[in-house]
Amino acid sequence: MKSDIQIAQEAELLPIKDVAKKLGISEDDLELYGKYKAKLSDAYLEKIKSNKDGKLILVTAINPTPAGEGKTTTSIGLAQAFAKLDKKAILALREPSLGPCFGIKGGAAGGGYSQVVPMEELNLHFTGDFHAVTAANNLLAAMLDNHIHQGNEKRIDTRCVVWKRCVDINDRALRNIVVGLGEKTDGFVREDHFVITVASEIMAVLCLASDLKDLKKRLERIVVAYDLDGNPVTAKDIKAVGAMAALLKDAIKPNLIQTLEHTPALVHGGPFANIAHGCNSVIATKAALKMADYVITEAGFGADLGAEKFFDIKCRAASLKPDAAVLVATVRALKYNGGVKKEDLGNEDLEALKKGIVNLEKHIENIRLYGVPVVVTLNEFSTDTKAELDYVKEFCSKMGCEFALSRVWELGGEGGKELALKVIDTVNSSKADFKPLYDTDLPIKEKIESIALNIYGAKGVVYSSKALKQLSDLERLGYGNLPVCIAKTQYSLSDDQTLLGRPEGFEINVREMYVSAGAGFIVAVTGNIMTMPGLSKNPAAYNIDVDDKGRITGLF
Numbered sequence: 256m257k258s259d260i261q262i263a264q265e266a267e268l269l270p271i272k273d274v275a276k277k278l279g280i281s282e283d284d285l286e287l288y289g290k291y292k293a294k295l296s297d298a299y300l301e302k303i304k305s306n307k308d309g310k311l312i313l314v315t316a317i318n319p320t321p322a323g324e325g326k327t328t329t330s331i332g333l334a335q336a337f338a339k340l341d342k343k344a345i346l347a348l349r350e351p352s353l354g355p356c357f358g359i360k361g362g363a364a365g366g367g368y369s370q371v372v373p374m375e376e377l378n379l380h381f382t383g384d385f386h387a388v389t390a391a392n393n394l395l396a397a398m399l400d401n402h403i404h405q406g407n408e409k410r411i412d413t414r415c416v417v418w419k420r421c422v423d424i425n426d427r428a429l430r431n432i433v434v435g436l437g438e439k440t441d442g443f444v445r446e447d448h449f450v451i452t453v454a455s456e457i458m459a460v461l462c463l464a465s466d467l468k469d470l471k472k473r474l475e476r477i478v479v480a481y482d483l484d485g486n487p488v489t490a491k492d493i494k495a496v497g498a499m500a501a502l503l504k505d506a507i508k509p510n511l512i513q514t515l516e517h518t519p520a521l522v523h524g525g526p527f528a529n530i531a532h533g534c535n536s537v538i539a540t541k542a543a544l545k546m547a548d549y550v551i552t553e554a555g556f557g558a559d560l561g562a563e564k565f566f567d568i569k570c571r572a573a574s575l576k577p578d579a580a581v582l583v584a585t586v587r588a589l590k591y592n593g594g595v596k597k598e599d600l601g602n603e604d605l606e607a608l609k610k611g612i613v614n615l616e617k618h619i620e621n622i623r624l625y626g627v628p629v630v631v632t633l634n635e636f637s638t639d640t641k642a643e644l645d646y647v648k649e650f651c652s653k654m655g656c657e658f659a660l661s662r663v664w665e666l667g668g669e670g671g672k673e674l675a676l677k678v679i680d681t682v683n684s685s686k687a688d689f690k691p692l693y694d695t696d697l698p699i700k701e702k703i704e705s706i707a708l709n710i711y712g713a714k715g716v717v718y719s720s721k722a723l724k725q726l727s728d729l730e731r732l733g734y735g736n737l738p739v740c741i742a743k744t745q746y747s748l749s750d751d752q753t754l755l756g757r758p759e760g761f762e763i764n765v766r767e768m769y770v771s772a773g774a775g776f777i778v779a780v781t782g783n784i785m786t787m788p789g790l791s792k793n794p795a796a797y798n799i800d801v802d803d804k805g806r807i808t809g810l811f
Contacts, residue, residue, distance in 0.1 A: 259366045260810050263374035266515050274513045278345070278546050286508065288382045291373050294508040295521075295542060297467075306545040309343075310578040310682050311552065313565060315622070317614050318557035318755075319745055321597050322587035325366065325634040325664065329583045329671075330553045332369035332663020333678070335516045336671030337549050342679070345547040346371070346520035349535045349555070350385065350510070351378045352453045352527070354425045354788055357796035361811040363525075367664030369671070371512055371520045375807045384461075385423050385452050385525065387506035391499040392421045392457045396447075398495040399479050400434070404442050409492055410482045413445045417769060418479035419786075423452035427789030450786040454530045457499075459774035461507060462524035462536040463572050470507055471500050477773035487732060489772070509539035516668050519547075528555025529745040530786050532564040532776070537573040549679075556745035558582065558618040563710050566625045567691050568738050568776055576689045578682045580622045580629045581674070583661075584615050586639045586647065592755045601638035608643055612650055613757035617748060619654055621710050626688035628681050630657040632674050634664065657681055695736050699726050699768075702739045703779055707763040711748045718765045722779070725768040729777060732770075740776040742784045750782030 257265075271293045272282045284299035314333065316326040330346060337344035348371065351363035362378035364370050371377060380386070399418055403411055422429065429449035435442035452458060456477055464470035475491035482488055490496055509523040521543050524536035533555035534540075543550040554561030554569075562580065569575065586608065587600040593611030595604055615631065622629045631651045633644065644660065651658035659677045662670030693705040700716070707713040718726070729735060741763075746752035749761045767780040780786075790796070798809035 258811065259364075259370065260374065260808070262368060262515070263364070263370050263372050264806070266372055268372055269513060269517050271511060271513065274517055274519050275511060278519055285511070291512065292376065292382060293511045294382065294505065295511060297508070300538070300542055303542065303545040308544040309548045309550050311540070311544060311550050311575060312678060312682070313562060313577050313580045313627070314551060314553040314583060315558040315562040315580055315618070316556070316583040317588060317618055318559065318592070318747060320588045320591040322585060322591045322600055324583050324585055324588050326553055326583045327363055328365040328367065328369045328664055329581065329632060329634065329661055330551050331365040331371055331514050331520070332661065332668060332671040333581065333674055334518045334520070334551045335369060335514055335663070335668025336675035337551070338516065338518045339668040339672060340675055342549055342675075343547045344518065344549040344551065345543045346514070346518065346522075347535050347540045347543040347550055347552040348520060348522045349553070350381055350522055350525040352385070352451065352525055353379070353423045354451050354453070356810065357790070357799070358425045358788060358794050359791045361795055368515055368667035369663040370515050371522060372515060373512070375810055377512065377522065378810055382510050384506040384510070384523070387502050388455060388457045388461060389421055389423055389452045391502040392452070392455045394499060394502065395477070395479065395490055395495045396420045398493050400442050402493045409488050411480045411488055412483050413443055415481040416445060416447075416479070417481070419448040419450050421450050421452045421455040425451065425788040425790045427787065430785070430787045451527075451788060453525050453527045454786040456771045456774050457503075458524065458526045459531055459771055461503060462526055462532070462534065463569065463774055464507065465537055465573070467500070467504065467507060470503065471496055473773040473775070474499050475773075478770055485728070487772075507538065509536065509542055518668075528561035528564060530742045530784060532568045532740050532774070533561040534565050534569045537569065540575065541573060558621055559710050559748050560743065560745055562622060563692070563706060564740060566689070567693070568740060570689070571691050571695070571738060572775060576687065577627050578687050579678055579685070580627050581678060582615070582618055582622065582629050582631045583634065584631065584647075585634045585636060586643045587636060589615060589647070594755070603640045603643060605642060605646060608646055611756055612647065614748070614755070615650075616654065617712060617757045619656055624692060624709060626690050628685035628687060630659065630674070630677050630681050632659050632661045635660050635662050695738050699730060699735055699739065699777060703741065703765065706739065706741055711763060712757065712759060713749065713763045714760055716763045716765060719767070722765045722768050729768065729770055734770045734772065734777060737770070738776045740771070740778050742778055742780045742786070744782055744784055750784070
């Protein structure tokens, strides 16, 4: 059996200008990054604004497990299946982070015969967007420290600096550091921190901005510190906005690549869904809606994280109205939720499947809270038995939602036709009545509790004394009417990653809160979630290499 990287490296790619022609895009509308990658020009984005919108389909999933679910693979295969049915479709996905690529999760280009390519370039440096975000973030940090060193005109309290540096690599040693050591000319000694680039507010700003003008307005609002009176100091206050925007002016343009079957794909931005809002850029999604009849996008991790933030943050910010959602699961993952060990998942176990399917049940219920019709799809594995597949199909029937098997990893678009037809039928026959979960004018506590009780199934929310003080300050400073982005483990509906299935009777523990004023949301950090991951004992980086001919191996 060929590996994902072998399949990708053996693929025959079309020049990206030929892929663009399928959508009526001329070479003049592209900014080429070599032969197989391009950015859409500002002129083209402006030209298509009057086009009619296509249908927006969100692909989400159950809580991730070591067994794998295949959300990105399904998204790509679904788009390829639409093309095989002679439908004009396009993908709108996130860019991969280097952290997971060299860590434990691997890349985010899909798998098997449902991949976006060039796979190696996408998973590594791509068009440099993440490097631009990192540079802009760290420029702001440098200008903040320089402002303090050069006289501190804004009277910044050095104990209340909240802006963190970033790097797009898992590096636990940088989570908590001390800067300014050395001579007087080396700055003020203070505690500092790093987050991974995909958790940076700059990434969220890039992905939620509607255009360059809006990007600059959002950059202006970023809170970097508080002064001696407790008032926020912003990026605008320390005169960093123009230079940051200059670093981001190309990164804000969507990237166009292709699938293995030459279906067009806009891949742009990459915030994590467990510690950020987990969706690709608003600019790419809205452009895609003007470019095709069907837009397939995805949101990170399980529906309790990615889909909730897609609906409550991204759709609200961009006035998007999704037409349907595809909920991805596997028999293996459901059995894992039912208590089966990873090494035993290949054995038929209907009892474990019955216990674990409650995780799927909760996610179906959650998507329906937003008025969006849902189609469940199972990524089929060779170890799945007919009895197991029939059980899941019957369960979905009883839940009143459409169901389709997917074999897109093995067969590409051909293996996704059944799913594509179900999605088309759902979009045409079940009119979505989208609405966010909560009103942003509610108090912060009520918004958090709405998510915790309705989406996670918690019995309540517990706040640390630190979080309560921060919550009070945020409301006092006028940030209380923003939506909430909850940072939580992706492995459970709760904030305890060991609680699988559909846990009950638990509480969500909020330990910290802060405002991402530029992005336009409040972050509530729960449990032991971290914004700078570390490498595992045997990271994926051990297996990655490049041969004498420059061919990369071991990337997945």
